[in-house]
Amino acid sequence: MSFITGVGLTSFGRHEGSSTLDLMSRAAELAIADAGLKRSEIDGVLCGYSTVQPHIMLATVFAEHFGITPSYAHAVQVGGATGLAMTMLAHIIVGAGIARHVLVVGGENRLTGQSRDAAILALAQVGHPAYEMPLGPTIPAYYGLVASRYMHEYGVSEQDLAEFAVLMRDHAADHPGAQFRDRITVADVMASKPVALPLKLLDCCPVSDGGAAFVISREPTSEAAVRIRGCAQAHTHQYVTTIPGFDRMGAAISLQRAGEHSGIAIGDVRYAGIYDSFTITLAMLLEELGLAGRGEAAAQVRSGHFSRNGAVPLNTHGGLLSYGHCGVGGAMAHLVETQLQMTGRAGGRQVKDASIALLHGDGGVLSSHVSMFLERDG
């Protein structure tokens, strides 16, 4: 049994002069205060990685910087799935009685701490060093390959993909912390600069500075706690060259396992926080997870199904596509927003019913998956 008892999120975008540790610290302070705890009560720390500040023991570096001496601490690396993988581990750690309050924290000055080329190159390293990297691929190219095939198999168009960028921007327009808040249209997405076709600039998440954190506790520390009902992972491949068939990928496998742990079915879900590094990522995951039929997710977006007032509101902070993507903290923002929605604290973005939520993260090229069901306690 575990609860998300506190959440913290900085704005994403440019944080000129802020280091990885600064952004992690800021988010951690917010999360600990939100949980109503003192720093000294944090007895576990899990953190991700920083491409700007690589270190062999970042959790200890952070704990020292932050001024805490936890009884359990280390870093976790699962690419974009890191935030949810850390949350799953924190759930296990507090459930096993190893710690009472685990701080999960990610942050990085990925935008201002390095050149755009360096950021793109660092991420492209998820490709195979001998058989892929010499061909000059980028992360958008890996997902561009996936997109071309998925669109071919399921009759998805570039206009369909553009709908997801428009929806995320609509949601971000109502969040003051989002990196991009000016509304866009399908035509804007179609006219944006080609990056790795069929993906264009507005199909891709930005590079951001930012930080996010949560506290996972054995017991609620206030009214505003959310219960982790069940989580699971699946790891099917690393490289896009070795991706298995698109009819059943890792997301469906981890979802099924999380469903078995939690007793929650996809039809019970009232709110969704789904990884959206690219429009194609979001389309594929929604369909793979069964939140939409194959090839039908875009039509569901058009019908308002995933809007704030729809049946299953999705990424109401704007997602990676518009709130921004600062690395590990990027997908953690999905969980922060979900926790706020589930506890009725999302202000002007508040949805009607977020009693049961599904979070899903993906790392690599749809390589590593973490699915997690959350439930409002009480």
Next chain:
Amino acid sequence: MSGAQGIDDWTTGEQAIVYQSCAACGAAQYFRRSFCAACGAPNPATHRASGAGVVFATSLVVRAATPEARAHVPYNIVLVDAAEGFRMMAHGERDLKIGDRVSADFRRFTDRLIPYFTRTKP
């Protein structure tokens, strides 16, 4: 990896595509290693591939990450299902479509020769 069982490929400077096949389970694999990734059996046999295949996926890269690659944009990255049963990444003609039958030759990209697929003449 270089010269496993004496056969070099494009990753080691030879104009060749090489794969491995497992005598125990029959699986073909493109990323060379000393065992079969499908069943774990040791010493898969190494073969030179024909270069024939079918396009599985394509992405035209317009924004490259390095100055060396930028000199080549736009370039079409493709995944090809080789006739011998493995999948590989390469470059290809700009207008290749999924399902096209293709065959490989080698072209210079940055500082090396890489496999480049063109549509097979009918």
